[in-house]
Amino acid sequence: xxxxxxxxxxxxxxxxxxxxxxxxxxxxxxxxxxxxxxxxxxxxxxxxxxxxxxxxxxxxxxxxxxxxxxxxxxxxxxxxxxxxxxxxxxxxxxxxxxxxxxxxxxxxxxxxxxxxxxxxxxxxxxxxxxxxxxxxxxxxxxxxxxxxxxxxxxxxxxxxxxxxxxxxxxxxxxxxxxxxxxxxxxxxxxxxxxxxxxxxxxxxxxxxxxxxxxxxxxxxxxxxxxxxxxxxxxxxxxxxxxxxxxxxxxxxxxxxxxxxxxxxxxxxxxxxxxxxxxxxxxxxxxxxxxxxxxxxxxxxxxxxxxxxxxxxxxxxxxxxxxxxxxxxxxxxxxxxxxxxxxxxxxxxxxxxxxxxxxxxxxxxxxxxxxxxxxxxxxxxxxxxxxxxxxxxxxxxxxxxxxxxxxxxxxxxxxxxxxxxxxxxxxxxxxxxxxx
Numbered sequence: 020x021x022x023x024x025x026x027x028x029x030x031x032x033x034x035x036x037x038x039x040x041x042x043x044x045x046x047x048x049x050x051x052x053x054x055x056x057x058x059x060x061x062x063x064x065x066x067x068x069x070x071x072x073x074x075x076x077x078x079x080x081x082x083x084x085x086x087x088x089x090x091x092x093x094x095x096x097x098x099x100x101x102x103x104x105x106x107x108x109x110x111x112x113x114x115x116x117x118x119x120x121x122x123x124x125x126x127x128x129x130x131x132x133x134x135x136x137x138x139x140x141x142x143x144x145x146x147x148x149x150x151x152x153x154x155x156x157x158x159x160x161x162x163x164x165x166x167x168x169x170x171x172x173x174x175x176x177x178x179x180x181x182x183x184x185x186x187x188x189x190x191x192x193x194x195x196x197x198x199x200x201x202x203x204x205x206x207x208x209x210x211x212x213x214x215x216x217x218x219x220x221x222x223x224x225x226x227x228x229x230x231x232x233x234x235x236x237x238x239x240x241x242x243x244x245x246x247x248x249x250x251x252x253x254x255x256x257x258x259x260x261x262x263x264x265x266x267x268x269x270x271x272x273x274x275x276x277x278x279x280x281x282x283x284x285x286x287x288x289x290x291x292x293x294x295x296x297x298x299x300x301x302x303x304x305x306x307x308x309x310x311x312x313x314x315x316x317x318x319x320x321x322x323x324x325x326x327x328x329x330x331x332x333x334x335x336x337x338x339x340x341x342x343x344x345x346x347x348x349x350x351x352x353x354x355x356x357x358x359x360x361x362x363x364x365x366x367x368x369x370x371x372x373x374x375x376x377x378x379x380x381x382x383x384x385x386x387x388x389x390x391x392x393x394x395x396x397x398x399x400x401x402x403x404x405x406x407x408x409x410x411x412x413x414x415x416x417x418x419x420x421x422x423x424x425x426x427x428x429x430x431x432x433x434x435x436x437x438x439x440x441x442x443x444x445x446x447x448x449x450x451x452x453x454x
Contacts, residue, residue, distance in 0.1 A: 020063045023159055024083065025050040026091040028076065028112040029069040030103065038104045044071050046205050048096040048216040048266065049126075053155045054196035062159055064196065069112065071204040076111040083119050088159050091116065092151070093127030093137070096216060096266055099234040102128040102395070106140075113141040124158055126151040131233055132396045134171035135178050145172035148180075149234060150187050150221075186236040189221060190243055194250060197258050209317055209355070209386065209440040210262035210292055215254050217293075219247055219276055223268040225298070226399065228333045229323075229361065232268075233397035239272060244279035251280070255289050263293040270295035274306060281313035292316045299345035300337055304352075311354050317385075318349055319357040325378025326371050329364045333400070339378070346382045355437070356384040362415055363392040363407045365400070376419050380426065385437060389419045 027050060030042040047068055054064040067074075067082055074082070083089070093109040094102040103109075106129055116123045123143050130137040130146035137146050147154040148169050157167045164172050169184035197215075206212040222239035223232060254260040271277055284291065294317035295310075302318065310318075320342070324330055327339050349356045360379055362372060379387050391412045394401040423429065430438070 020061060021088065021159060022084070022086045023054075023057055023062050023064040023088045023090070023155075024067055024086040025053055025064055025155075026067045026079070026089065026112070026116075027070050027095050028091060028093075028109045029072075029074050030108050032070070032073070035103065035105055040098070040101065040103045042070070042103075043097070043207075044205055045095070045097045045207075045214070045264075046071075046200050046202070046216050047092065048195065048218065049151055050090075050092065050095070051195035051197065051200055052152045052192060053090070054199050055193040056152055056156050057159060058196060059193050060156060060160065064199070066196070066199045068200075068204070071201070076108065076115045079112055079115055080119055083116065086120075087122060089116055089120060089123045090147075090151070090155055090158075091123065091125055093125060093129040094234070095127075096218070099128060100231055100268065101393075102231075104393070110140050113143055117142050124155075126155070128231075128234055128395075128397075130171070134180065138171060138173055138178060145170045149184060149236065152192070153184060153187055186222070186238045186240055189218075189240050190246065192242065192246065194253060197254055200258075202254075202258055202260050207262055207264060207294070209357075210264075210294060213259055213261040215258075215260045215263045216266050217247065217250060217254075217263055218242070218266045219270065219280070220267050220272050224272065225269070225334075225336055227321075227323075227335050228399040228403075229364070229392055229394070230268075231395035231398045233395070235268070241273050241276060244276045247276065247280050248283045251284065251291075252287075255287075255291050261291060263291065265293065265295040267296065269301070270297040271301040271306065277306065278309065281309045284313035285309070289314065294319065296320070298337065300341040302345050302348065304348060307348055307352055307354060311352055315354060317355045317357060319359065320345060321359045322379070322382065323359070323361045324364055324367075324371070325360075325375045325381075326367075329367060329371060332366060333364060343382065346384055350383075355386070357386040357388065358382055358384040360387065360389050360419075361392040362389060362419070363409055363412050365405050372415055376422060379419070379423055383429070386440070387423050389416045389423075391416060 027047040032042050034041050050066050057064040124145050125143045126147040131148045134146040154169045168181050171180045202213050205214040207214050220241040222235040224239050292314045296319040299320045322342055394405045
C-alpha cells in the first residue's frame with residue numbers, strides 16, 4: 020500500500036508580526052478529508068500537523084520516513100477565506116522536504132491563485148488548484164500528470180495547467196479521518212478545548228466584493244444532514260470532542276439541514292458547545308432558540324461597516340437595521356456574538372471610520388474583530404485595482420481595539436470566563452498591530 024503524508028506547516032503563534040492573520044491552532048479539516056478518501060481507496064495516509072506540534076521546517080525531515088507522496092497546504096480549511104500573506108514558513112517547509120524527495124505536492128489558496136509563482140518558489144512537483152480532496156487521490160493513483168484535472172506542473176521547461184475541476188460533491192465525502200487527528204491539541208479561546216471543525220456547506224450565494232471565495236468555486240454545495248450528524252456523533256462519542264465550530268461561510272444557507280442537525284444535538288443532550296458564522300439577516304428567533312438549545316454558544320457575523328452607503332458599495336445586500344436586530348436577538352437569548360468590522364473600504368473617510376467604531380460600540384457584541392480590508396487576489400474588489408495601501412489603518416485599528424475593549428461599560432458586564440476569552444482575543448490581535 021502506498022504511504023501518503025499530509026502536512027500542515029508551522030506558522031508563528033498566536034500571530035504573525037508582519038500581517039493580520041491570527042494563526043489559531045485548529046485541526047486541518049481538509050487534510051482529514053483527504054486522508055479519509057485515500058483510505059477509502061486503499062492508500063495509507065498520515066497527517067502531520069506541524070502547527071499544532073510546533074515543528075519548524077528544519078525539523079520536518081525526521082518525520083518524512085518512507086512516504087511515496089507528500090502533500091502540504093499553504094492554507095488549511097480555516098484559512099481558505101483569509102489566507103496568510105507571508106508564506107515564508109510554508110515555502111521553507113516545502114524546500115526542506117524537497118531535499119529528501121521529489122514527490123512533494125502543494126495545495127491551498129496561494130497555488131490556486133498563482134500556480135506558476137508557487138511552483139517557482141517551492142520546486143514542488145505539482146500545485147493543486149482549488150479544493151484539494153479529489154486531486155490528492157488522483158495524484159496518488161495516476162502517474163501521468165497531464166491526465167489529472169485541476170493541477171499545474173512543469174514539464175520540458177514549461178508550466179502546464181490542466182483543466183479546472185468541477186466543484187466537489189460534498190455528499191460523496193466519507194467521514195473525515197478523525198482517528199488521524201489528536202483533538203486534545205486543538206482549542207478555541209471562547210469555547211474551550213477538545214475542539215473540532217465541521218462543515219455543512221461550501222461556498223456562499225452572496226457576492227460581497229471584498230470576499231475571497233477562490234477556494235470554494237461559484238456553486239454552493241451542502242452535505243446531507245445525515246452526514247453531518249454522523250460526523251458529530253463519532254467526534255463526540257468516540258473522540259471526546261467537547262467544542263466545535265462550523266466553518267461554513269454562511270451557516271444558515273440550508274435551514275432544513277441546520278434544523279435536523281440541531282434536533283439531533285438536542286435529542287442526544289451532549290455536553291458539546293459550538294460556534295458558527297452566519298449573516299445577520301438570516302437569523303430569527305425560532306432558529307436561534309433551536310441553535311441555543313442544541314449547544315450554540317457563539318454566533319459570528321460580518322458587519323463590515325456602520326455606514327449603509329459603504330455597505331451597499333461592497334454589495335453586502337444587508338441593512339444596518341437588520342444587523343442591530345440580529346445582535347439584539349442573540350443578546351436577549353444569551354447567545355454570545357462576535358462582530359467583524361473592516362477599515363479601509365474604498366471611499367471610506369475619517370468620518371466614516373469614527374462612525375464605524377461608534378456603531379460597533381452601539382451593537383456591543385461580546386467580542387469584536389477589527390480588520391484592514393485586504394484585497395485578496397481573486398476577490399472582486401482586487402480585480403478593480405484596489406490595493407488599500409493606507410499605512411494609517413494600523414493606528415486606526417489599534418485605537419479601535421483599545422477603545423472598544425477597555426470601555427468600563429464593556430468590562431463591568433463580563434463574566435470571568437468571557438473576560439478571559441475577551442482578553443486573549445484582544446491581546447492577541449493587538450500584538451499584530453505593534454508596529
